[in-house]
Amino acid sequence: MEPKQISINEVLRHTMHDFLNNLHLIQMNIDMGRHEEAKNLIRTYSQKCTQFFDVNNIGLYNTNEWIQTFSMAYNKVSLEVQTTLLKRGAERYDSPLQEYLKRFIDTMYPLLKGYQEQILSVHLYSHDVLEVQVELVGEWTSYTWIDESFTDLFRVEKEMNTESRIKFKLIATERLE
Template sequence: MKDKLTVAEALQHARHDFLNKLQLIKINADLGKTDRISGLIEEFAELAKVQSCLVRLGLPVTEEWLLTAGWRFPEFLVNVECSGDRAPQELDQQFTDFLEALLIGITETCDMETETVCTVRLGAEQSLFKITVLLNGHLPALPSYPEDVLTVEQQQAEQDTIITVTAKLEG
């Protein structure tokens, strides 16, 4: 895990991902699998929609963290889901600090021999903004996070660990 990527490193990773996506389309075109090509294009379009949603939230530090987490933490398959267009922008750094501490804590306390799927959902519900992190598998209780403005809960579901970070929305 690397602390922060330079712009050049991020562009290199993005270029690599883009070429991989083009290669998937080409392979499926060569095999005549037009249904799979349509599915891939829909998947890539959905990713672009998520990235647009992240911009609308106005959390640039969190946005950067989410878009580079999979490259910085290769032991995780990071998926991002986003809904809504409001977030407590003054908490941008706290959200990022929490997510960073969470993934570092998991890598330090858990057996990371297999890739862990990490789905991060961001969105507003009534007067609350929530970041929900779903991780496959049962994880031990993670270190507590200071709850000055963020409320953090950890639950165990059937096969997943669910961590929810909640903050109040103004107005």
């Protein structure tokens, strides 16, 4: 399983397709009298937009692009993103973070087995320092993720590494300004 290369046109097409699908889903719920469900969908889509702007606002532009195009390049894995971004000034961490996340999923993606549910969770947290919690849950051929070839900008804390779950945290070595 190799990740798919994507063009700007494909990104725009995918975005417009998702936008129309989301509007149709909201309209369908309204037509069926399911107003609370329609409101919940609007909240969910609004939260996704807020996360996009939050990640951009702290300076993680390349990382955000990778997050936003993830499902197009890695269609066998679901991505769940959480943000708790309280402080700005993470620009210097952007490219190394995006490269590390890409290297991780590029390594794991070919090892994924069959039609099992594969979920990559990424939680971006910034208070005094930037922390990124990463967890991959699914099924893959036996592999141990040991990539510590990282810049001096982050340290890696391994939390779990089994045949169905890999969990680690990237912690910036310096405080955000």
